[in-house]
Amino acid sequence: MADYEFPEDCRYTDGDEWLRPEGDGVRVGISDYAQCQLGDVVFVELPEVGATLEKGKSFGAIESVKAVSDLFAPVSGSVIAVNGALEDAPEKVNEACYGDGWILVLKPDDPGEVESLMDAAAYRAHVAARED
């Protein structure tokens, strides 16, 4: 398997998003594996602040030179911040997917939902299985 980063302080979804709890919210982005698969990101379609997301439903899209992919809500909740910087600099998703390339901050309806997601080790195994 290629050398991807899987920060220990994040939870992960099988849709290749990461979640990092902070205060009442969780910060959400796409994983290193996802940004590698997508290639150069050219556009990120973000929801409005205040929008309500339903787990598993599409809330936006990410476009790379290869494809357009839906972004799916990792948990249900409301959007408390979006990364407006991606509008002019979508390349941040490639450069720092766990840092400046974050996508939004969500206030989960049920914080327990975050805990039920994969930890770094489980997600690493999940990616490895797919690479085979």
Add this chain to the structure above:
Amino acid sequence: MSERQGNQGGRPVGAPNVARGFSYDEPLIFEHSRPGRVGFSLADCDVPEVDPAEVLGAAAVREDALTLPEVSEVEVMRHFTRLSTWNAAVDFGLYPLGSCTMKYNPRVNERVAALPGFAQAHPLQPPALSQGFLELAWRLERGLAEVSGMDAVSLQPAAGAQGELVGMMMIRAYFADRGEVRTKVLVPDSAHGTNPASAALNAYEVVTVLTGDDGLLHPDEVEKAMAPDVAGLMLTNPNTLGLFETRIAEIADVVHRQGGLIYGDGANLNAILGVARPGDLGIDVMHFNLHKTFSTPHGGGGPGAGPVGVKALLEPYLPRPVITRNGDDAGADADEIGGLDFERPKSIGRVHGNFGNVGMFVRAWAYLRALGPEGLRRCAEMAVLNANYLLARLGDTFFVPYPGRVMHECILSDRHLADTGVTTLDVAKRLIDHGYHPPTIYFPLVVEGAIMIEPTESEPKEGLDRFIEALLAIEREAHADPETVKTAPHTTRHNRLDETRAARKPVLRWEPPEGE
């Protein structure tokens, strides 16, 4: 003017546009512009002049003249003719774009379409004066219905995607008419992107059905997703992996048992022409891409056409007007045989001005009649043979995600090149140096690094062999000299474009230079 890579050094004096002999560089038409130069002359106005502001309202009238290029006729002619020489075209060489069926467009089609009775007809001529066209359209509808096993056809939609949209609108109208509330549509993960789009535009929620490890859709997966609130399933057969959906009849049963309908994406119809009929496989509504299967031009030479075919249960919802024919009624006047029926209360309405892209109907009809039933079948057989020949000769060298026989197209991937750093995109770019339009790449999405090759039936064996040799040479080069492949193309007017920058910071229009 942008830097032109193929033209550095030694530009011939006195001929600023000559890059190499008669290969011309060409600036934008705006850069040819000189104040006051014109390409037309109008006669003196012999009717009273009208003030546009008076009849249209002042708000509708521009204050400044539009900045249009000011050029002479010969400059316009040369500009576009020179640009046309930069085109890749099926008339130049193999154009193996998978899923696009870039088959040769026989010249007899053009000859027939140029007949004055068709080419100079006005779309608003009354039926009595359009009998020739109505007869042709009626026969083409019957021809398409026969080839597909459908009961009725509308020629109106302007392209495959619109055909899909119209097909799904009819499905929605059908359920609304029956008072059934169905909110979902099933779409396999290997589908063309237009399928979920057509469903979504009809306010359906798209439910993705996973294909199996063999690349095929399985009835049990469909069964799991099927429910009373599902309007139907959209599928392509052969599918986008170039594989025939062998269990389509069982899948159609699963959907039909719960009252759903099957939409057939006709994009890959070329593979089964005269061999299998979608209507016999359980499909209720489908579209045809005349510009794929029936050899009408793909853009440039003409618009597309995406007729829809339906089984009898959807016939009341067809777009109107419907073309009618009274030919069997003894005693009908010759100028009343063909007609138009607007009295279609359940119709979804008109989906195109007038009759649709009529020139394409004439070409498709010419093609159908030139080939006949045997010829159409032979077309499918040769298309399938060509794809399998490519796969057989390339399959040992390139990675084949779904080994085995294919239909009209085959899929390879860059997986075996992983240690060279060369990707599918690089292979595609390097093919340009060998004189080939690249195949479709990175589609279908279910195959990582897909290279999707559809040779069509048009290509002779020698042409396929040359293409195969080019791909094998690129594969060897990827191992021996990966940098050359990764920086391809090298022989083109421009080297590799920065597609990422173009997408992130697109320059969408010409701006006059500063100070002018």
